[in-house]
Amino acid sequence: MSRNLRSVRGWLVLLAFALAPCLAAEPARDVTALEVSIPVFDPGLPKDPAQYRELEVFPRIRKIEAMFLPFVLRDTLEKSREWGPVRVVPKPDPAAELTVAGTILRSDGDTLQLRITATDASGRVWLDKAFGSTVTGANVPQGTAAGMSRFQPLYDRIAAELATARDAFDENTLAHVTDISILRYATELAPDAFAGYLKTNDDGTVELLRLPARDDPMLARIRQVRGAEDVITDAIDGKFRELHSEIASVYDLWRAYRRKSLEYRAEDAQHAQVTANDAPRGSFEQLENTYDNYKYSRITSQEMDQLAVAFNNEVGPTVDRMEARVAEMQGWVDERYGDWQRILGQLFEVQTEPEKPRSGTGETDH
């Protein structure tokens, strides 16, 4: 696997330099179609592990959902044709044109609640809102099949609100977002060369002070590097797509079982209410009934725990493989990033260094 990756790396570097002339100047683009970066969601796990049972949070499954659900949002945004490339990434990138981050607030068979925050490259928050949807057996959207989210209307609402938020800005503002995005990337990569273009305010937002020349050679190199990184990011995004397609049917099964468990729980509650006053107080029948109500409620919870283990048994190896591959690719990007930073720093030094006096000119101090 690592040999394959090495050869891929080699090709990518060659590709990046081959494409250099094309990438040097940014081609004209529709600035409303911003590039969207969706980091893996925050699984929303309670800080205190003792609360997992109480809140019925299965931590391993939440972590899987945190990688799985962003893909549904990515697909929805892509299908809306309102945006440029939409990518799922392992961690947030502050230089992304638009970052759509999510936190899972609640996820069970019937209900999904997400907090969605959309922030552009200037740090301006477009959207910060909780979205929730409850889908019971009776109102399952038609045509829902494995891999298609029962909560598609929720993702559609997020996509619509993002588009509405975007439409509130004029093209000039959006063009500034793209400029800030590339300059933030450039500042991280070659801080000396790009000092003075941006200003970070006290509230963390970033302001554009001035723009480099369109034919600035350093900026052309930066675009070249970003283009190469995007190729890897697309490959990572592809891994999330694979994960989605591989575990979608099992995930649907898990949700179906969870839904069934909620139904059992409702039946338990109904049974407890019906039998509450059947037997005389203090009789064996009454005591047994009280005990059995607790017992069956606990057994339902334990069956859910077992299903969570079964889900993890089935998808765990796929997730582990995918995580390892993404980490490998991300590691490669991080490693190259360091190299690029060093090379660009040296280039900038060479370009800006005052010419040294030639040796043997005979200049001496008098």
Added chain:
Amino acid sequence: MRSAVIVLLCGLACACARQPVVDPPPPMPSKLSAGLPADFSGYWQRNYTRDEDINGALEAAYRKLERSLPQGGPPGAPAGPSPRDFNSLVALARLAEKITRPDEIAIAQTEHEITVQRKDDYTMLCSFYDDAAKATVNPYGQEVCGWDGKDLINQLTLPGGLQITNRFTVSADRKELRVFTIVASSTSRVPFTISRFYKRYDRLPPDFHCIETLSMKRVCGIGPLQQ
């Protein structure tokens, strides 16, 4: 106003008169010094030769009930516990017999949790996080654990004043386990108590290793399966 106070006093008096004579609950320390004080893990099989006889336990509880009654009642009044008192005690004994019926239990123990798996019943759960016991709560009751020295105590509180306490004591050589169960209710003057004994045994490693999956149910194979 005066009548309201009288009603309140009468209410309190009645409540005190009905107060059952229950052994004080075992101490439930909220903090653990370091780690779990004893190791209960393993498979345990009922040792019927050491078990307390249910009828003997009922007789002992009945005698306790007799002693709990006020001495020297009015002349002509029937001596001893009322049929209602007796029936309440028998109800507790029957429930205790049902709860303590499993002849095998499997105890798993980690740094934070102890689970006691019993056939035909729910798995008892004791959670300890941040050096404190965490309760398991659902709409039908609450379960919490604690330690009394090296004894593990699991206390289940159910609606209507029903309380079931299990005290687990493991021998120093970890070969024997004693489970002392107290079933108490606000409907009975005295609790019912019974001891069950278990011997530890080792399970042979299985020929097949199985894991549960969602889509294929149980999947088995020779050699360890990936979890």
